[in-house]
Amino acid sequence: MAFLKVVPLEEALRIVNSFKLKPRVEEVSLDEALGRVLAENIVSPINVPPFDRATVDGYAVRAQDTFMASESDPVELKVIGEVHAGEEPKIKLAPGTAVYVSTGAPLPEGADAVIQFEDVDRKDDTVIVYKPAYPSLGVMKAGTDIPRGKLVLETGTRLGFKETALLSALGFNTVKVYAKPKVAVISTGNEIVLPGEELKPGKIYDINGRAITDAIRELGGEACFLGIARDDEKSLADLMIKGVAECDMVLISGGASGGMRDLTSSVIEKLGRVYIHGIAIQPGKPTIIGVVDGKPVFGLPGYPTSCLTNFTLLVAPLLRRLIGRESEVRKVRKKLVHKVFSVKGRRQFLPVKIEGEKAVPILKGSGAVTSFVEADGFIEIPETVEILEAGEEVEVTFFG
Amino acid sequence: MAFLKVVPLEEALRIVNSFKLKPRVEEVSLDEALGRVLAENIVSPINVPPFDRATVDGYAVRAQDTFMASESDPVELKVIGEVHAGEEPKIKLAPGTAVYVSTGAPLPEGADAVIQFEDVDRKDDTVIVYKPAYPSLGVMKAGTDIPRGKLVLETGTRLGFKETALLSALGFNTVKVYAKPKVAVISTGNEIVLPGEELKPGKIYDINGRAITDAIRELGGEACFLGIARDDEKSLADLMIKGVAECDMVLISGGASGGMRDLTSSVIEKLGRVYIHGIAIQPGKPTIIGVVDGKPVFGLPGYPTSCLTNFTLLVAPLLRRLIGRESEVRKVRKKLVHKVFSVKGRRQFLPVKIEGEKAVPILKGSGAVTSFVEADGFIEIPETVEILEAGEEVEVTFFG
Structure with missing residues (x-):
């Protein structure tokens, strides 16, 4: 095999970033x-609006005709027609005239104000105006909301x-x-059965297949769950070939056993090339990155929390890049609720739940299904750190 | 008509809450x-797990057999078989024996610990153990993650x-x-055309139909946009009848004109009953609530921001109740960025944008499309309040 040693996360990300996948439109x-x-x-x-638009029901006028209007000496204008919402005004206002308009109607030519009908009197074809209207009263001018261009x-x-x-x-x-990137999802392991099937002795229900499939969908991708590969080369190779033929990338969540990991790696090796055969992080060291037929293939760890952590670290950014959501912020700063111990020299990703301004570590171990269900995301503890104190500010990365 | 006077928002909500709609499953x-x-x-x-499960690759043992093991005086156990992930163990451990197990495999009967293979030596069918294993070492007990029940x-x-x-x-x-409640959506007004159509003089493109349709979908409902009713009784009645026949409720966004409002009301009156013909809030006073064929029918204001505000106040809570999302919190407390004036005796809903901890009022008037596009939600200013000071804490209700 090309690589047997583990590499830093940054090297794995460099490989992922080098994949020649382009967003499709x-x-x-x-x-x-x-x-x-x-x-x-x-x-x-x-x-928007496309024309000077009446914002009230009333009379479209030439404002200047009303400047002298007062309670004691009102101005009378001749009503020469009506324009309703949706109609094209065919009338033009001459001095001393007015046109009845309904809210939403375009102003007829010559008019520059609309006086609410409650503020005037109407007598046959005459409207009596008691106070001056200023230009633009009762009017939304064309383009004032959104101008063309x-x-x-x-x-x-x-x-x-x-x-x-x-x-x-x-x-x-x-x-x-x-366009939604298409992602093939494969679960592996002789012990895995699909929900709805009978749970025979020694078997467990699939969890990673569903988690990854729906995480991809929430992210905006199109997930194709191809089913469960058994612990043999042909079974996995068949699904992998189907995956690269139909999709833009393939995600394989490993069976729990070390043997399964080697199987994923050797099948990728036979069909394409393995670039990464382990990443120096905990959990999630057993992560494989390769290419088959020019399509990225990821072997993710079998433990659910590790699987989802590495999906979040490696695959989700790639998907976001393809969907145009690269700039989306998926991190928040919180305060650690209690002291946490790590091991010097080990770069650890710890699941945490967010409660208000606190980050609460979920310390169940990566094998527990409930760890990632209860957690909102994870924090990173660098190699150099042995203890994070209670109250220390930490950066929480959301799962997915 | 049954009611011509406007009623308080609480009365409108009381009517909405009295609608006999039940969540479907x-x-x-x-x-x-x-x-x-x-x-x-x-x-x-x-x-979960359904059985005592090996968490490492190694040797399943009876812990008590190893209690005396030390570097200088190791214990030798006879390897009597193997169990791999997904297999049903058919072997039983007698004292002095061990079984090779892979990660994820069920423990054979009699075993209560798994020692990692790296920690032992193997010589033919003998495994040499150098230190004691405690019961449960390398084992996840059945149900420790999630117990049955x-x-x-x-x-x-x-x-x-x-x-x-x-x-x-x-x-x-x-x-x-x-089940997703089905909601019919109707836009009204002679001036409204659908996007993609030619924008003839006097016409504007529909906005409320799309806003309400997609707001319902985001909320988890199923929206059926029925198109645009023209300003005549038959056009609106036809779509309303179709709406109540096919859906659980009908939302009509009014054309901008007062005449359109009366049309909606009189068509509901003819087909069923009008309960509310105006609500004492600003904007959004021209809101109609009725029932046709036992289905709620809402006439929402034509101005986009008013339409969306009243959708948020009246319809969204009803939809959330039907979808089981009643308890969802859709409000946040922020600080007003600058002074705002209102009118005493007027209960006002003001669109605001959230910027960090600040609420920024959008003061463009309800006719502007951009008001609600730029806003995240609205604040309520009660009848009794004339001025909200800069820095005052306000409750922002998100649109939708």
Whole structure:
């Protein structure tokens, strides 16, 4: 095998960063855009509103016609027509005239103000104005909300309902987003059975397959769970070949045994190339990184917490890069709730739960399913550190 | 019409709470459970691990056989077989014997400890032990992670990848979740066109339809956008009838004009009953609540920010109740960044953006699309308050 020694995490990350995977862009209908990540800058192609718009029901006037109006000496204007919301005004205001407009209607030519109908009197085709209107009263001018040409959303924006609504308001019915990377997920081990199957003696239910599959989906990727490979080369090779054929990368969570680890490594070796055969971190040392048919293949540890920790450290950043969510902050600073001991020379990742401003270590050991279910993420304890004191500030990285 | 006067928000909420809608429960496959809300308590049907499990590769022994072992006087045990992960052990340990086990393998009967292979010597069918093993060394006892009968997840839990992984580990391949309430969404107004269509003079693109549709989806509901009703009774009645036939409730966002509001109200009146015809809040006074064919029908204001504010105040809590997410906290306390003036006697909801610990008011007026796009939520200013001072603590309710 190419490598048998363990390498620092940074070396593993360097390999991952060197993978020649490029984000793909696809155009989706706006109705399918929710939750996706924008792959283009959005510049408004229109003015919002597109025209000078009445914001009240009332009379569109030439403001200057009303400047002399007062309670004692009101101004009378001749009503020459109506414009309702959605209509194109075909009338033009001459001096001394007014047009009835409803809220949302475009102002007719010549008008520059709208007086609320409650503030005037109407008598046949005459409207009586008792006080001056200033230009722009009752009007939202074209483009005052969003002017044509304005950059409104940037590449990399996650589209929530506010953003899709904004795109709708600008007239977009399709939008360019990052395509979801396809990730094949394989569980391995003779002891693993799928939920719903009978739990025969010596067997346990799969957990990593589900955890990784759904973590990829939450992240915005498309996960294809290919099932469970047994502890033989053919079984694993078959699924790995299927994985690289159908997907952009393959994630294999190792059976618990050391033998399984060697199997993953030797199958990758036969089909492609192994770059990393162990990382100097605890837990999660037994991590394999290779390439088959130009597609990255990751062998993740079998213990659930180790598996998820290394997924978070190595795979999630790669997925985020492909989805345009690279800049997303997945860390918070908290205070350690009690003292924690580590071993000098060992770079440790410890699962923690967040409770308010506190980080509470989950000290169940990596074999326990509940460790990662109860934890929100993990903290890193460097090689040089033996003790973290209670109250010490730590950086928590969220799982996923 | 039944009511023409505006009512306090509390009265509107009382009506909404009186609607006889019950959460529905459905069983989905675990593969479709991500993001759904659990509608049952999950009690573990099995021990995890299901058996005493080796946590290292090595030799399963009777610990008592090794108590006298030392460097100078090692104990020799006869290796009588092997058990690998996934196998059912058929061997029983007699005194003085050991069995090779791989990580994850069940312990054979009689064994109570596993000594790592690195810590012993092997010579033919004999293993040489140099120090005592204590009972449970290298063993995870059955049920120590999760004992059978333990309540592990409660009704109302949102299923993230950690929870689906836990369900997998317990053998569940289906799970009961709250069914998604179906909500019909209708935009109204002669001036509204759908994105992708040509923007003729006097027209504007729909925004509320998209905002409400996607807000419902983010919330966990199923939204059916039925399109745009024109300003006539038949157009609106047709869509409303379709909405109540196909969905659990109907949301209509009003055209901007007062006339449209009356139309919504009179169509509900003809098809069912109007309960509320205006709420004493600003913005969003023109809000209609009624029932058609036993299904709630909401007429929301046309201005985007008002529409979304009232959706948040009135509809979202109802949806959360149906989805089992009632207890979700959607409020944070922040400090107002600058002084804000209100009008005595007016109960106002003001959109704000959150910046760190500050709430920044968005003072663009409810007609501006950008108000709600830039805002994260809103603060309430009671009737009795005229001024909120800079630095005052306010409660921000998130939109949606």
